[in-house]
Amino acid sequence: MNGAHDLGGMHGLGPIDPETDEPVFHEEWERRCFAITLATGFLGQWNIDMSRYARERMHPGEYLRTSYYEHWLHGLQTLLVEKGMLTEDEIAARMAELAGEQDS
């Protein structure tokens, strides 16, 4: 699809800006996102081409505004819901629960 991911030749994105001695993961949530993406992939409910397509379907504005593992998170939730492994309602409910626990 002609999504924002198809970046070859785009202008105006700024410098490449490599980080010196960059760590493999910058945040704990990135570690967890990486791990649950691979672990759920092992269940054989989707293939790597489906997982790429799920990430590509992010709204182009959102894709360009967000970071790499945020793309993975979007793709993972898309796949889990489409394959009927989780529902959006139960994800939202669990998020609300966890947010409540954080605040209390």
Added chain:
Amino acid sequence: MKALPAKDVEHTLQNSRGARVDEDVPAKFAVGDRVLTRNFNPVGHTRLPRYARGRHGVIARDHGVFIFPDTHALGEGMKPQHLYSVHFTGQELWGPDASRCNGVCMDLWDDYLDPA
């Protein structure tokens, strides 16, 4: 559907299936052939980038028979076919003023290519 246990992770990572398909599918092209990439705009998944659609290239290498992602991503089957390394000159991709790019190679399947 059960979780892969921790003890099986290393083996699973090391012995991934990959995308090659052991099927004797005839190749449409040979090394050295000139090709023209399709001008298409599928809403599904494709690995032919927009900057390389409708462009003339040369087959540089035949990698063999591989899963075709455009169908595989939609659950429409592996449709195994030949995958090639195709070379494009910088000027073919970016125009006659393209002095900063000598050339690009990318891996493209039979279904993306027509004879030129």
Added chain:
Amino acid sequence: MSDHHDHDAPLPDTVLRVKALESLLVEKGLVDPEALDVLIDTYETKVGPRNGARVVARAWVDDDYRQRLRDDATAAIAEFGFKGRQSEHMVVLENTPEQHNMVVCTLCSCYPWAVLGLPPVWYKAAPYRAKAVMDPRGVLEEFGVALDDDVEVRVWDSTAEIRYLVLPRRPEGTEGMSEEALADLVTRDSMIGVGLAKSPGGS
């Protein structure tokens, strides 16, 4: 964190959502929490560019090995035990005085995990993915690499499951060095093609 300066900072929503997914998946028996730890540990500490550096150093000292890399890079790299996910179909690209190779994945972030580990943020981010195929000389300038005008710069866009490892040129003044010492000169960036191998006793 430099990867966030062009992005909005991840919302608390992102952190919450990852936690929610993980807890639901564990609860439903779909992921083993210990398996998650193995996955993280593997790519955070066990698999990295040192693997690729050893392959390059071997190719520098052993012409037969270099030929095996040309004939079947996947098998030759597997001689070290480096294989599997995101490196099932390897091709080695040799830099020569006439040709410098650079690897990118414009469409996502395809990268040879078994020999280089997980890719750095800049490789996966939009600026590199957009620029590498159109202005690779500009990319090299950003990385502080100057090549003569008559060197052909060839860019490889990883559009399929073929994974590319650049074999950088062996630096001058390295005769007689051990493989291990040579591997110390092979930087991750030189194996992507945005850098050169280091010279001994200096940069």
